[in-house]
Amino acid sequence: MIGVLALQGAFIEHEQMLRSLGAECRELRERRDLDAPLDGLVLPGGESTVQKKLLADLGMFDELRRRIAGGLPVLATCAGLILLAEDTTQDASPYPGFGTLHVRVRRNAYGRQLGSFSTVQTMKGLGPFPMRFIRAPFIEAAAPDVDVLARVDGNIVAVKQAHQIALAFHPELGRDTRVHEAFLNEVVAAASARRSA
Template structure:
């Protein structure tokens, strides 16, 4: 029987503690990642919610930007929530001109697409790959995906409800190979299904017994 995969949480800014707890419940050993050496020791990586422009600058400051890009290009499993989705995207609309992208997902994401903090909301979403029960999704200054490449699978869209308004049918969860991203924050609700999906990918693609 394989050991638990080690999944890192980018620990520069954002919801690090919540993702760490969710990963542990999902069957992984969680580890903070702040340096290239720490990144080299993990089987996958979570990029948490937070402030994407701040996280982008800190990736450069801590010497992690190129290391994360290289690991993603080599097939490292990864999951980004909210700001993490923005960082993983190929292109960001309404971002800062100096904002760095990791390019792990062939998507175009609009930053703060749902509005300001006061426009935060919750919705029940059907998310492909997570079972029949909907996920209670928390959106906080969230992005959405405006365009996906041909290799990207759309996992969830905002449902058509009276509260959704113009946001109805917007893409809010995607997968491309071993990389997942959501515009919402499952780590805030105690629903670990997105984290279990990531852990499953890491278990499939890494021979832990030889590490």
């Protein structure tokens, strides 16, 4: 079961893409939605400040952070990347992020809505991949344990650290399912590792 954070932002598109690949999804809207086990987690794009506040207000933050830190596979896009980041610049939010991804992210790095754009760039392991950026961040710095998957104009826009995949762009808004397939492969690998442990 894939939990999709459904407090705000573009979560429905993630659900539709994952379901098209045969995955079951559960929308996470309140604390009791976390009572059941999850095999993976999607942190969608949207407004990171609003998402941080709602996670705190609804009592969901600590439990989700515990699961992510414990190895729960995560796919994070745009605002989700900001939620995972250990450090963020251009962020005046009084609410913390999860801090499980060893990167420094620049929030709204490409400007406001008018700074949105699309491009096709190479992603490590996938080849050319269509990328749609909407009020997007980028990663200013990444620790040695973070695998850089893609850059645009020299800026890091996709990374992987253990079971966390984080992107500055929105793969759920296109038709290419390869990022979501890679995430589901991480989910399967993590479940297999748990069974053999």
